[in-house]
Amino acid sequence: MILRMSGQRQVALTLGTKTLLEVWVPTLDTGSDSDWLFPSENGTPIRRENLWPRYILRKLEPANLAWATFQVMRRSFATWAKKAGGDLKPSLSTKQATSEPLTQPR
Numbered sequence: 001m002i003l004r005m006s007g008q009r010q011v012a013l014t015l016g017t018k019t020l021l022e023v024w025v026p027t028l029d030t031g032s033d034s035d036w037l038f039p040s041e042n043g044t045p046i047r048r049e050n051l052w053p054r055y056i057l058r059k060l061e062p063a064n065l066a067w068a069t070f071q072v073m074r075r076s077f078a079t080w081a082k083k084a085g086g087d088l089k090p091s092l093s094t095k096q097a098t099s100e101p102l103t104q105p106r
Helices: 015-028 048-063 070-083
Strands: none
Touching: none
């Protein structure tokens, strides 16, 4: 099942993320502004049901971590990042974020 969204969404991005995406988007060469930013091999959205068994699970199995889930991995990352002194809730101030849409050169 392919979900189709009508309209467009806007998100707040840091200026660094916006810059990286403006470099990345032209490399996609899809020919359409409405294509997925990170598509699967056949151009459809990447879904957890597809991504997990094909890419992540095969890396976890040799480490005897096949029981792990997205939630376990997310919480483990947060735990280790906090222990390492990472800031888990960075705030986006108006100086750090932009609401301007990404522009794709034609």
